[in-house]
Amino acid sequence: MSTPSPITLDYTLHDLYAADSEDGLNIVLIYYPLQFGHNHEGKSAKFTYGYKVEEEDEDATSSLTMAANLVPQRYAFSAGRMPLVILDIIAQRRLDSGSEGDPQATDSVPAHHLDIYQTFAQLQPDQRPIVSFAENPDSIELGLDARIAVLLPTDCLSHLPHLTCPETHYEILSKRGLAVSGLPTPPSRVIDTMLVNYEDPSLLAIETARMTGPIEQHQIPFMVKLPQSISGMGTFAVTSETDRTRIKAMLTTHLGAMLRQLNQTNRHLHPCSLVLQDFVDGPVVALSLFVTKTGHPIFIACCEQLFNDHSHWIGGRISYRQQAGFRKTFCALMGKVATFLHRKGYHGPAGVDIVIDQRSGEQLVIDLNVRVTGTFHLGPLMGHFTRRGLFEAAMTSGHLFCTRDEFEEMFSEEIRQGSLIVSGWVHNESRLKSHAAITVGARDYDSLQEYLERVRAVGLQN
Numbered sequence: 001m002s003t004p005s006p007i008t009l010d011y012t013l014h015d016l017y018a019a020d021s022e023d024g025l026n027i028v029l030i031y032y033p034l035q036f037g038h039n040h041e042g043k044s045a046k047f048t049y050g051y052k053v054e055e056e057d058e059d060a061t062s063s064l065t066m067a068a069n070l071v072p073q074r075y076a077f078s079a080g081r082m083p084l085v086i087l088d089i090i091a092q093r094r095l096d097s098g099s100e101g102d103p104q105a106t107d108s109v110p111a112h113h114l115d116i117y118q119t120f121a122q123l124q125p126d127q128r129p130i131v132s133f134a135e136n137p138d139s140i141e142l143g144l145d146a147r148i149a150v151l152l153p154t155d156c157l158s159h160l161p162h163l164t165c166p167e168t169h170y171e172i173l174s175k176r177g178l179a180v181s182g183l184p185t186p187p188s189r190v191i192d193t194m195l196v197n198y199e200d201p202s203l204l205a206i207e208t209a210r211m212t213g214p215i216e217q218h219q220i221p222f223m224v225k226l227p228q229s230i231s232g233m234g235t236f237a238v239t240s241e242t243d244r245t246r247i248k249a250m251l252t253t254h255l256g257a258m259l260r261q262l263n264q265t266n267r268h269l270h271p272c273s274l275v276l277q278d279f280v281d282g283p284v285v286a287l288s289l290f291v292t293k294t295g296h297p298i299f300i301a302c303c304e305q306l307f308n309d310h311s312h313w314i315g316g317r318i319s320y321r322q323q324a325g326f327r328k329t330f331c332a333l334m335g336k337v338a339t340f341l342h343r344k345g346y347h348g349p350a351g352v353d354i355v356i357d358q359r360s361g362e363q364l365v366i367d368l369n370v371r372v373t374g375t376f377h378l379g380p381l382m383g384h385f386t387r388r389g390l391f392e393a394a395m396t397s398g399h400l401f402c403t404r405d406e407f408e409e410m411f412s413e414e415i416r417q418g419s420l421i422v423s424g425w426v427h428n429e430s431r432l433k434s435h436a437a438i439t440v441g442a443r444d445y446d447s448l449q450e451y452l453e454r455v456r457a458v459g460l461q462n
Contacts, residue, residue, distance in 0.1 A: 006122065007384055007421065193259060289352065350371070397437040401433055419440060
């Protein structure tokens with residue numbers, strides 16, 4: 001097929017960080033696979049993440065690992081011409097296990113690096129991130145006065161200067177932080193731990209029972225949320241007595257492990273709280289914005305979230321014709337969120353999940369993702385799609401049993417025309433299984449649904 005024209009984004013993270021900034025741009029993005037690797041650093045870790053409490057079989061865990069490895073590509077697709085350091089957990093894992101790696105790698109570039117370069121090569125050269133890889137966080141070297149921006153704070157990067165204080169970032173990412181933020185949210189009850197002796201098993205059991213006890217009394221329907229969650233993990237809907245029994249039993253089993261992550265360095269960060277939140281019936285939208293250095297909110301996109309049968313996030317859908325209306329509808333709430341984040345010292349991208357109470361019409365924040373979101377790139381792609389008469393778009397992710405070359409051959413004409421973009425791709429060492437993020441554009445809603453079904457028909461499993 002003929003080579004498609006490079007994708008031109010309307011703007012990038014680089015452009016947004018430069019807005020309202022008078023002292024130049026010296027920000028380095030450091031992204032790494034979420035849920036794995038450097039996040040889990042033993043009992044002494046300050047920044048702990050206990051959201052992955054569901055029981056997973058081996059195949060599900062493998063798929064989750066591949067999805068996590070896809071994160072740096074997906075989230076950096078709209079980064080623009082700025083330094084991007086990817087913590088190379090795959091390479092480190094292979095070194096630790098003695099694996100020789102992928103036989104299809106070139107002499108100088110590992111195959112999983114080629115996946116990343118191939119994704120970013122679709123962009124205009126002046127909109128591609130400046131990528132480097134680090135097998136060890138201690139090997140990362142920054143220029144003079146540079147500061148890093150991360151998706152989630154982690155202990156292994158704490159020695160580096162951050163754009164936002166890591167403790168503050170951890171707080172404003174947390175479900176507890178949102179519940180006490182003063183922003184309009186559904187009625188929420190925060191259950192903090194009172195545990196002091198983290199080593200005594202009998203005290204752990206008593207504390208677990210105390211913290212999960214209120215689940216028995218809360219009026220159905222409601223949500224139970226762990227303080228840190230992502231992609232729908234760590235958030236549980238209680239819509240029946242069966243749900244109540246199952247979720248309480250699961251949290252009773254796993255809360256002990258979370259409580260054992262408490263230590264003197266993180267107790268003040270409340271890493272083991274529970275949040276019980278009333279369920280509000282009404283339409284839900286996912287709004288992405290950017291908070292400038294002076295606290296000004298910039299509207300990026302407003303999307304519908306897509307979830308699989310396990311309530312895990314798998315993508316999002318956007319209607320470009322509706323964006324001007326959404327910008328106006330949520331202007332006031334977006335301003336409140338930006339003011340809150342700016343007051344906390346945050347500067348950068350954020351996502352706000354909003355429910356519109358069908359009885360009162362009130363706009364309520366049900367989640368605050370203070371980082372780049374999975375649908376952030378759909379905003380900068382507006383011009384790319386609408387210039388082609390495509391006013392509906394979506395990103396969906398999942399695993400496939402084909403290679404990237406095979407997939408791109410099947411959709412060669414769509415890629416050439418610009419209606420399909422591979423916004424992320426990783427493969428396992430055997431190359432028999434891949435995990436991908438596919439972004440597509442269509443003329444209308446029905447055509448988009450048909451397009452997504454065509455993509456899933458080739459074997460995309462969410």
